[in-house]
Amino acid sequence: MKLYQSIGPNPRAVKMFIAEKGIDVPRQDIDLMGAENRRAPYTSKNPAGQSPCLELDDGSHLSEITAICEYLEEKHPNPPLIGATPEQRAETRMWTRRVDLKICEPLANGFRFSEGLQLFKDRILTVPEAAAGLKSMAKDGETWLETNFKGPWLAGSRFTLADILLFSFIDFGGQVGQPLDPGFEKLTAWFERVKARPSAAASA
Structure with missing residues (x-):
């Protein structure tokens, strides 16, 4: 996996979730101020041009805070940050x-x-x-x-x-x-x- 991150509250939420999980996810910074997120090659990963974006091991990509965090919860259920039941x-x-x-x-x-x-x-x-x-x-x-x-x-x-x-x-x-x-x-x-x-x- 690789997390494409930038400044802002959206990527921060995912980074904080990862920190609470205690897992290691390689990261790559995206220059939000320079609009790197709004042009290729980043938009080939996330057509919405938003940050963060999680690249999965199979080469596919997830965006949106809740989708990324739900995925990480399923892959790493402990400690449960969404729920155990x-x-x-x-x-x-x-x-x-x-x-x-x-x-x-x-x-x-x-x-x-x-x-x-x-x-x-x-x-x-x-x-x-x-x-x-x-x-x-x-x-x-x-x-x-x-x-x-x-x-x-x-x-x-x-x-x-x-x-x-x-x-x-x-x-x-x-x-x-x-x-x-x-x-x-x-x-x-x-x-x-x-x-x-x-x-x-x-x-x-």
């Missing part, structure tokens, strides 16, 4: 989907359509007039999560892919003008717990 896996997928839709996607697009507009305007469809609304949606998702958070992790006692995904984007948001509201006491404490894990530093 159907019930655990379903719970993790539920929380992963929730945070992706409610927080990660609107946060990322809020950045792409505003602070990141000069980088993205010639690469993807951008809607600058939607930026403020998207940032509000991400904040609303965080408010919902603060209200419904039980802890210590999103899936209760299990640290999972959902925590890794959300941490990667919340940490990124703090660097691009969308910091976590310190008034969210439960989420702030959760963020500090994740940040203290060795995988957070290893994937930075």
